[in-house]
Amino acid sequence: MSTLTVNTIEEATTGGATVFTAKAFVNFNGTGTVAIRDEENVSSITDVTTGTYDVNWSNSFANADYLASGVTDNVQIGGECWQIYRTSQVPTSSELRVYSARYASAFDATYFHVIIHT
Amino acid sequence: MTKYRVIFDDPDHLDEPTKVLVPSQNWLDMAMAGNLPPIWVYWQLQDDEQKAIKEGRHKEFRHDPEKHALQRTAPRIGPLTEEEAMEYLVMKDLPRRCWAEEHNRPMFKIVRTEQVPSDRTFRNAWEMAA
Numbered sequence: 001m002s003t004l005t006v007n008t009i010e011e012a013t014t015g016g017a018t019v020f021t022a023k024a025f026v027n028f029n030g031t032g033t034v035a036i037r038d039e040e041n042v043s044s045i046t047d048v049t050t051g052t053y054d055v056n057w058s059n060s061f062a063n064a065d066y067l068a069s070g071v072t073d074n075v076q077i078g079g080e081c082w083q084i085y086r087t088s089q090v091p092t093s094s095e096l097r098v099y100s101a102r103y104a105s106a107f108d109a110t111y112f113h114v115i116i117h118t
Numbered sequence: 119m120t121k122y123r124v125i126f127d128d129p130d131h132l133d134e135p136t137k138v139l140v141p142s143q144n145w146l147d148m149a150m151a152g153n154l155p156p157i158w159v160y161w162q163l164q165d166d167e168q169k170a171i172k173e174g175r176h177k178e179f180r181h182d183p184e185k186h187a188l189q190r191t192a193p194r195i196g197p198l199t200e201e202e203a204m205e206y207l208v209m210k211d212l213p214r215r216c217w218a219e220e221h222n223r224p225m226f227k228i229v230r231t232e233q234v235p236s237d238r239t240f241r242n243a244w245e246m247a248a
Contacts, residue, residue: 036140058142
């Protein structure tokens with residue numbers, strides 16, 4: 001494997017915008033035997049309790065101010081929403097807690113998808 | 119796919135259900151290929167951040183660039199077996215109080231995947247067996 005190390009990638013057009021690449025992502029099963037389906041820069045996830053998971057980054061970020069976004073798939077029922085804990089658990093540069101709820105109750109989504117930009 | 123999971127209780131929150139750590143296969147492959155830095159590189163970063171949290175300056179906290187870069191630049195520790203990689207992962211991703219402090223019972227166990235229930239109906243009542 002070869003590694004390309006650069007500070008900034010920009011579009012080739014004049015005045016092109018800086019290209020921001022995702023710094024990490026993870027896609028995992030939230031039901032049955034919890035397992036990571038695919039990831040980048042994730043060393044593990046922790047099944048904390050129903051609908052609640054911690055994502056542990058392989059390499060820590062420079063700080064805890066990264067942007068996390070995500071979505072859940074639920075093949076059985078709809079109506080779920082996805083949110084990130086930012087209250088009771090302090091996010092750190094090495095770990096993020098994610099939580100899924102359906103009608104305000106924690107639930108295990110079939111698939112979780114989390115993506116990080118900085 | 120890895121055959122291991124880590125089940126653990128947080129000594130500071132023993133009323134919470136037992137947690138299950140699921141390793142990344144990509145990360146384990148990296149560990150077994152010998153591409154990890156020494157564990158102290160991560161501990162150093164965790165210590166600095168925890169200190170900032172305790173001192174109430176986490177919002178302004180940024181890692182020291184030199185310490186942060188060691189994740190990529192520190193000499194690699196060489197190939198690990200899958201079992202050694204799991205032990206490394208415990209020391210990296212579990213709260214340190216789970217494994218570094220003495221308790222009146224083990225706070226974590228490395229188990230086979232099939233030992234973790236797949237039925238999550240009573241997930242909030244899971245407890246680590248003695």
